[in-house]
Amino acid sequence: MSVTIEIDGRQLTVPEGMNLLEAALQNGIYIPHLCHHPDLPDLGSCRLCIVEVEGMEGVQPSCKLKASEGMKVITDSPRIHSLRKLAMELLLAAHPEDCSTCPKYGRCELQTLIQYMGVSATRMSARIKGFAQNDKNPLLIHDMNRCVLCGRCVRACGDLRGVGVLQYNKKELETYVGTLHDKLLTDADCRFCGACAEVCPTGTIRDLVEFTPVEKKDTLIPCQATCPAHTDVPRYVRLAKEGRWEEALAVVHERLPFPECLGRVCAHPCESNCRRGEVNEPVSIRNIKRYAAEHAGGELWKKNSKHLPATGKRVCVVGGGPAGMTAAYYLAKQGHSVTLKEAYPTLGGQMAYGIPSYRLPRVVVAKEAAYLNDVGVSVETGCRVSDFKALSAEYDAVLLALGTHQGVRLPMEGSELPGVLLNSDFLRDASMGVETGMGKRVIVLGGGNVAFDCARTARRLGAEEIHLACLEAREKMTADEEEIEQAQEEGIQIHPAHTFEAILGPDRVSGVRFCNVKSFTFDENRRAVIEKEENSEHVIEADTVIFAVGQRTQISPEAGLELGRGNSIAVQPGSLRTSVPGIYACGDAVYGTRTVIQAVAAGRDATSEIDKALGGSGDISEVLAPVEMPDAFLGRIEGFGHQARHPEVVRDAALRENNFDAVSFGLADEGVRQEAGRCLQCDLRFTITPPRIWSDYDQNGKEAQQ
Numbered sequence: 001m002s003v004t005i006e007i008d009g010r011q012l013t014v015p016e017g018m019n020l021l022e023a024a025l026q027n028g029i030y031i032p033h034l035c036h037h038p039d040l041p042d043l044g045s046c047r048l049c050i051v052e053v054e055g056m057e058g059v060q061p062s063c064k065l066k067a068s069e070g071m072k073v074i075t076d077s078p079r080i081h082s083l084r085k086l087a088m089e090l091l092l093a094a095h096p097e098d099c100s101t102c103p104k105y106g107r108c109e110l111q112t113l114i115q116y117m118g119v120s121a122t123r124m125s126a127r128i129k130g131f132a133q134n135d136k137n138p139l140l141i142h143d144m145n146r147c148v149l150c151g152r153c154v155r156a157c158g159d160l161r162g163v164g165v166l167q168y169n170k171k172e173l174e175t176y177v178g179t180l181h182d183k184l185l186t187d188a189d190c191r192f193c194g195a196c197a198e199v200c201p202t203g204t205i206r207d208l209v210e211f212t213p214v215e216k217k218d219t220l221i222p223c224q225a226t227c228p229a230h231t232d233v234p235r236y237v238r239l240a241k242e243g244r245w246e247e248a249l250a251v252v253h254e255r256l257p258f259p260e261c262l263g264r265v266c267a268h269p270c271e272s273n274c275r276r277g278e279v280n281e282p283v284s285i286r287n288i289k290r291y292a293a294e295h296a297g298g299e300l301w302k303k304n305s306k307h308l309p310a311t312g313k314r315v316c317v318v319g320g321g322p323a324g325m326t327a328a329y330y331l332a333k334q335g336h337s338v339t340l341k342e343a344y345p346t347l348g349g350q351m352a353y354g355i356p357s358y359r360l361p362r363v364v365v366a367k368e369a370a371y372l373n374d375v376g377v378s379v380e381t382g383c384r385v386s387d388f389k390a391l392s393a394e395y396d397a398v399l400l401a402l403g404t405h406q407g408v409r410l411p412m413e414g415s416e417l418p419g420v421l422l423n424s425d426f427l428r429d430a431s432m433g434v435e436t437g438m439g440k441r442v443i444v445l446g447g448g449n450v451a452f453d454c455a456r457t458a459r460r461l462g463a464e465e466i467h468l469a470c471l472e473a474r475e476k477m478t479a480d481e482e483e484i485e486q487a488q489e490e491g492i493q494i495h496p497a498h499t500f501e502a503i504l505g506p507d508r509v510s511g512v513r514f515c516n517v518k519s520f521t522f523d524e525n526r527r528a529v530i531e532k533e534e535n536s537e538h539v540i541e542a543d544t545v546i547f548a549v550g551q552r553t554q555i556s557p558e559a560g561l562e563l564g565r566g567n568s569i570a571v572q573p574g575s576l577r578t579s580v581p582g583i584y585a586c587g588d589a590v591y592g593t594r595t596v597i598q599a600v601a602a603g604r605d606a607t608s609e610i611d612k613a614l615g616g617s618g619d620i621s622e623v624l625a626p627v628e629m630p631d632a633f634l635g636r637i638e639g640f641g642h643q644a645r646h647p648e649v650v651r652d653a654a655l656r657e658n659n660f661d662a663v664s665f666g667l668a669d670e671g672v673r674q675e676a677g678r679c680l681q682c683d684l685r686f687t688i689t690p691p692r693i694w695s696d697y698d699q700n701g702k703e704a705q706q
Helices: 020-026 077-091 110-115 152-158 195-199 215-218 222-226 233-241 245-251 259-265 285-295 297-302 322-333 361-370 388-394 423-433 449-460 481-489 596-613 668-678 682-687
Strands: 001-005 010-015 050-053 070-075 140-142 167-171 174-178 205-207 314-318 337-341 378-380 397-400 420-421 443-444 463-467 493-495 498-504 511-522 528-532 538-541 544-547 584-585
Touching: 010 020, 010 423, 020 420, 070 167, 077 110, 077 463, 110 259, 110 322, 152 195, 195 205, 195 682, 205 481, 215 222, 215 682, 222 493, 222 682, 233 285, 233 668, 233 682, 245 259, 245 285, 259 361, 259 596, 285 668, 322 337, 322 596, 388 397, 397 596, 397 682, 423 449, 423 544, 443 449, 443 511, 449 463, 449 481, 481 493, 481 682, 493 498, 584 596
Parallel strands: 001 070, 314 337, 314 397, 337 378, 397 584, 420 544, 443 463, 443 544, 463 493
Antiparallel strands: 001 010, 050 070, 140 205, 167 174, 498 511, 511 528, 511 538
């Protein structure tokens, strides 16, 4: 039901019962306010929003008045102006005057009010509260010297989130906001949702990490920002917490075509940057994604999947790895006729011929590769292409997603001896079940995930003694920690901080000579600067050496394309266009060997660019699950900050050394929803109504057009 009221001579029709402050603000009439926030119950304590109402004696806080029929309101008068000024001066008397050095300078609501009202605290006796800044909590800083006791944080914690760990405490004559017995937030069962910092109008409660308004979302939802495909992690983790696996998987499929593969082998940068990790341990995001992919039927995302009408355009994708498969999949959904040509017998690229099957079972790769058939991609396997220009004459666009399938042999003494193998050849041969040429005593040179794949594969193929050596110190090794730990469980000996001096042997490999590394850095030109320990030279005996120090694209200058560093395919700056019109390139072939999730992101980028070139919009976005407003109410959970990360279920080392059966089973059924419940739900921060300040309104009190 609506009522008609008058504010400053303007007649307004507003919902009956709406408070007058909101009625004014929503109709473009600015009234100063500080303790009011539209998402929180009102206190009326700041006395800045006072107005005069016909028929009422004195002034009234507009946030506490409800609109009723015929009400006439004046928002400014000499008396109102004087009383507001006094209220602000009283607030400022206990507030530091160091605006220019405050971390919230330029983003502080109190500062904007001071500017609007032209007020200072010079008439009042200033006092110093003397509180020490508390930076002992994860994620948040409490600086109660800046507090103006607006109470927003307390109401946000209690009324909005239902957590209720913030309260008013007293120290001598000063009231401040704290926790019961001034416990640390983790011990007080804080949910670390950030609502308190979001509604704080000063720099009292603020984020430990500073950011600009442009950086805010990426900083506060780092899981989504650091995912190369920008998967909506908070959304699908929340659905997983509720046991809604179909919806969770559909959200993943909005950005990722192969979630079950990625649920096993994704490099999970989302977890490395998860804000929960600042509290204790990051959420096991990859395993939640895997569980959803394995336990949902997939009906929802398939039912809602878009497929645009045929465009009549023909595209050829060369390379059936994750980048090429992704591009082919989305190009077909955009309505183009797509042919994918793959040199090997099956699709998957490094997922099928590089990553060992104990990490990524081939049946999983085949299952998700079949999605390409579902969208109409014509797949030609066992088809190696060398004349790319000929393809460009046949198709409207050609995309080269060749990957990096050629290992790198370091130019060192003995590198050409029999018994020296290359990572890519070794892993491919092992995957295809052909003879690798490996002996019984193996040394792997390299410290990344591929090096550990080689070492652990050698163990499963029967090597009796396996060493892995790399230049990096143990804490700087680039392999995932789980890879390192599982390799050690399998008896692989790891030698960090080692130089590779020479491969020994008169006729074939007999060992490798090493030196210990004292320091290892890079200069400004990215050249290695290595300081060796004196008299540290030593030899490890072996009959096989596997180089795992990098990979290159198998392409020659005769292909007619401009090539870049490391035999990569050169593309135009800010584009994926090669030197030949109509031919594009993406993935490892452009930027060097990286991860599966980065390859998927590259395939998405290539799709957008090619689609636009062929007359499409380039928009490959999809909404495959219902979009719902998340519940703002979190509730209090005892011990929330101390909840430990649920571990993966991993096969015992003694049962995995001589076979390629899956090592990890992901999260146990009873643990996955609990793990999802550890999420801080950082995205809830962005459902809070942003502040409305006077500069949003023009000089006549009307809301400025944005």
